[in-house]
Amino acid sequence: MKRRVSTLLAGLLALMAAASVVTASAAQAQALDRILKDKKVRITAEVTSPPFGFIGADGQPDGLEIAAARQIAKDLGVDLDLVQVPATGRIPALLAGRADIAISSLSITLDRAKTIAFADPHGALTIVITAPADVSIKSIADLAGKKIGITRATLEEATVPKLAPSGTQFAYFNDIDATIQALLSGQVDAAGMSGFAAKSIADRNPGKHLESKFTVTTAYYAAAVKPGDWDLLRWLDTWVFIHRQDGFLAGIYKKYTGLDLPDLPSF
Amino acid sequence: MAYTFQFGVVADNFPALLQGAAETVELSAAAMAGGLAVGVLGALARNVGPRPAAIAVRAYVEIIRNTPFLVQLFIVYFSLPAIGLRLSANGAAVLGMALYAGAYITEILRGGIGAVPRGEVEAARALGLTKLQVFGLVVLPQALRIAYPALSSQFILLMLASSVVSTISAEELTAVTNTLQSTTFRAFEFYFAATALYLLMALGFRAVLDGIRRLAFGRAVT
Numbered sequence: 001m002k003r004r005v006s007t008l009l010a011g012l013l014a015l016m017a018a019a020s021v022v023t024a025s026a027a028q029a030q031a032l033d034r035i036l037k038d039k040k041v042r043i044t045a046e047v048t049s050p051p052f053g054f055i056g057a058d059g060q061p062d063g064l065e066i067a068a069a070r071q072i073a074k075d076l077g078v079d080l081d082l083v084q085v086p087a088t089g090r091i092p093a094l095l096a097g098r099a100d101i102a103i104s105s106l107s108i109t110l111d112r113a114k115t116i117a118f119a120d121p122h123g124a125l126t127i128v129i130t131a132p133a134d135v136s137i138k139s140i141a142d143l144a145g146k147k148i149g150i151t152r153a154t155l156e157e158a159t160v161p162k163l164a165p166s167g168t169q170f171a172y173f174n175d176i177d178a179t180i181q182a183l184l185s186g187q188v189d190a191a192g193m194s195g196f197a198a199k200s201i202a203d204r205n206p207g208k209h210l211e212s213k214f215t216v217t218t219a220y221y222a223a224a225v226k227p228g229d230w231d232l233l234r235w236l237d238t239w240v241f242i243h244r245q246d247g248f249l250a251g252i253y254k255k256y257t258g259l260d261l262p263d264l265p266s267f
Numbered sequence: 268m269a270y271t272f273q274f275g276v277v278a279d280n281f282p283a284l285l286q287g288a289a290e291t292v293e294l295s296a297a298a299m300a301g302g303l304a305v306g307v308l309g310a311l312a313r314n315v316g317p318r319p320a321a322i323a324v325r326a327y328v329e330i331i332r333n334t335p336f337l338v339q340l341f342i343v344y345f346s347l348p349a350i351g352l353r354l355s356a357n358g359a360a361v362l363g364m365a366l367y368a369g370a371y372i373t374e375i376l377r378g379g380i381g382a383v384p385r386g387e388v389e390a391a392r393a394l395g396l397t398k399l400q401v402f403g404l405v406v407l408p409q410a411l412r413i414a415y416p417a418l419s420s421q422f423i424l425l426m427l428a429s430s431v432v433s434t435i436s437a438e439e440l441t442a443v444t445n446t447l448q449s450t451t452f453r454a455f456e457f458y459f460a461a462t463a464l465y466l467l468m469a470l471g472f473r474a475v476l477d478g479i480r481r482l483a484f485g486r487a488v489t
Binding site: 171173252 | 270341344345346348349353356433434435436438441446447448449450451452453454455
């Protein structure tokens with residue numbers, strides 16, 4: 001018994017040591033200088049939510065946000081290191097120092113802004129409720145009594161459950177693939193997701209007669225950095241300003257979504 | 268920028284974490300019972316069943332033990348609705364975990380059965396017991412006793428593997444932790460808390476399983 005207690009204590013000590021390493025490693029050089037010196041920028045890549053990020057036919061990450069990440073590295077004049085993360089791993093990867101910039105369709109929210117620092121938005125998306133044609137949903141009130149699939153750590157998770165009437169059931173999945181599978185297999189009656197994702201699923205599964213029932217909200221997404229990396233943040237704001245003017249952002253938005261880029265506000 | 272730990276938010280959400288832990292205990296206990304039942308039936312079919320049954324059990328054990336648990340779970344949850352069997356997330360989780368554990372338990376029991384002295388089986392047969400009686404009254408009780416340590420660590424592993432069922436929206440501890448960290452963005456704090464809870468649950472399960480061992484087999488056996 002005594003030995004077991006000491007083993008436990010050793011485990012706890014190891015945990016605390018790990019925690020203090022997280023704290024210590026944060027005191028480092030200015031982010032932008034470090035990136036330029038290392039000739040490498042580490043940017044998150046979430047490859048399970050088309051059109052923002054997906055694995056292309058050549059097996060390489062591709063998509064709207066991947067194109068933005070490539071352009072950032074090109075404009076910085078450094079190599080790009082794509083850090084592949086699931087949707088739930090975007091902010092932890094940034095905070096743990098595994099990535100310099102998170103740029104995986106991160107919608108700007110006040111809650112998120114408490115732990116990470118957002119640059120100016122470089123795109124916008126809508127959140128819709130999508131379901132087969134024979135499911136009768138016209139407005140948010142009709143969600144009562146239905147089972148709605150939602151992906152964790154997304155804007156739909158932050159908005160739909162708050163707006164839905166009581167009596168709505170939710171099933172939470174770790175990535176959009178699982179949410180889509182749940183919708184296609186009938187495990188959920190409807191699902192909340194971006195308008196692009198809903199359109200692309202409906203196009204690829206014509207037999208399911210999926211349709212977007214209504215728009216829950218419109219949101220702007222932006223790149224984000226760790227709080228304190230203000231030099232890098234300023235550079236990203238400048239990057240957005242330049243590429244709003246020269247049409248690059250509108251160009252990739254049109255290419256990957258088929259839609260015109262909405263007007264983007266700034267902070 | 269130093270990362271500042273803020274455990275206050277964990278304290279605020281502690282009831283939700285406990286709820287998740289309770290769900291983990293429930294799902295695991297149900298899957299352990301189911302897995303043990305599957306394992307005993309598997310061992311029975313293998314030892315006294317007809318040859319096709321023994322072959323079927325062997326195929327089941329090989330398939331389950333040589334494919335990823337996550338994929339098995341996806342098949343139960345996402346593919347069974349295609350043939351008209353729509354299980355709830357918790358139902359699919361328990362079924363998936365029981366089928367998964369059942370294969371390992373079948374193998375563990377096979378080891379235990381192999382260790383029962385051959386002479387006892389022959390003696391029981393000589394006394395006029397049927398094959399089924401020999402299995403149920405002579406072989407299985409001894410096999411369970413011999414295999415108990417391996418069985419109880421399999422149960423703990425099953426409890427830890429239950430974290431995977433969060434992927435099919437079962438609301439157990441890992442699912443609750445993921446939801447909380449993704450809404451509060453306090454990932455480290457919540458993962459530390461979940462780690463501590465899993466450790467406590469594993470120690471708790473071990474204590475309960477040790478208690479069952481003492482009740483069932485007495486102190487002498489280790």
